[in-house]
Amino acid sequence: MEATYFGKLAFDWNPEIFKYFKIDAPIIAVTATNGKTMTNNAISYVLEKAGKKVLCNKEGNNMETGILSTLLKNCTLSGKIKSDFLVFEVDEGYIPVVFKYLKLDTLVVLNFFRxxxxxxxxxxxxxxxxxxxxxxxxxxxxLNSDDPNVSRLAQANPDNKNIYYFSVEKYKYATKNMSEAGEGKFCPFCKTKLEYEYYQYSHVGKFVCPNCHFGDNKIYKIAKNVDLENRTFTVDDISYKTQFNSIYNIYNFTAVISVCSLYNIDISIIKDSLSTFVLNNGRLEHLVIKNTPTIINLAKNPTGSNVSLRILNEDKDEKELLFVLNDNLADGHDVSWIWDINFDNLNNVSRIITSGNRAYDIAIRIKTSGFDFNKIEPYLNLQEAVNALYKNNTKKYIIANYTALQPTRNEILKLK
Ligand SMILES: [Zn+2]
Structure with missing residues (x-):
């Protein structure tokens, strides 16, 4: 009887399947355009360090079927999940589907970009x-208080008293004007133009609606004293260290601290865990290849690419860039989004190599931004591109889109 019941669970991809699981642990979900995998893994890592049993879709299978298979692999024959916490990254479009029947305890929303x-x-x-x-x-x-696309969600249910905003204080490279393509420049409630005190990156920053005061939020956790060179910041006067040097990850980690605080995880455990947390999957991963420091990052949209270039530009050292662009089904066949990447004023970049099946498109895009064309080398063949990249020891930055990331990472690891 139970075996057929399990079979029904396994083979019937009906959304109602979710109601057959017996779960009495809190479910935490993370959604966003960018940063889901990083934040989801970090929350899970901290909870595990605190001695909790955590079920998590660490590999990033974040649609309905991915979450379903994570649950199926870890439930008993009667559908019972034995865990202290369930932590899931969930694709933005699938929140209503997955949580129609699963009882969600905490939803974290990081950002929404095009x-x-x-x-x-x-x-x-x-x-x-x-x-x-x-x-x-x-x-x-x-909720990320600094992204108007996210902050507005607090008003969806005026009866919800459990809204927790997180924010990051102005950092060294924040700008007065928006320097990258972004969304959310108008108040979603009264359509007035939002006033920004500063932009951290893209449309994320300190904003307020001068008409209805949308954006004037009471903050639960704020990261202060952000020092990307030393990779430190403070929250509630506690100093945190991380392995990551991007403003975008400071936002992710402030969300992690917010969530773990809501579940009363010991601050010293959160602090120790964040100082050792890394993701070895090409998401802002630091490697040394042929004695050459290398930073590889995924970028599947303009904001993701701009965040990577921001890290590159904040680094004063001489460096070379490899940009790998594919247009496979999972990437989207339309690569016109590359025109929203900000390649202006690259800081101390001596050479750019492009690859992927759209190597020439990205090369032309970079040339159009004013970068010296003689210093751009396109290679359709990825192995040739990687070999050309490592013919010297200059520091490397590698940006690759979705289907390009793992093949590129594998190719460079062959040289290790
Ligand atoms: Zn307004």
């Missing part, structure tokens, strides 16, 4: 979908 496939308001429809889901949701909602 993604690679989206040129015409897809972001807005995703936000509205989540907003609809939140109209009846009353549990913890952890």
């Amino acid at each position: 993604d690679q496939l989206d040129r015409n308001g897809e972001v807005e429809s995703l936000i509205l979908k989540i907003n609809d889901f939140l109209k009846t949701y009353k549990n913890n909602l952890v």
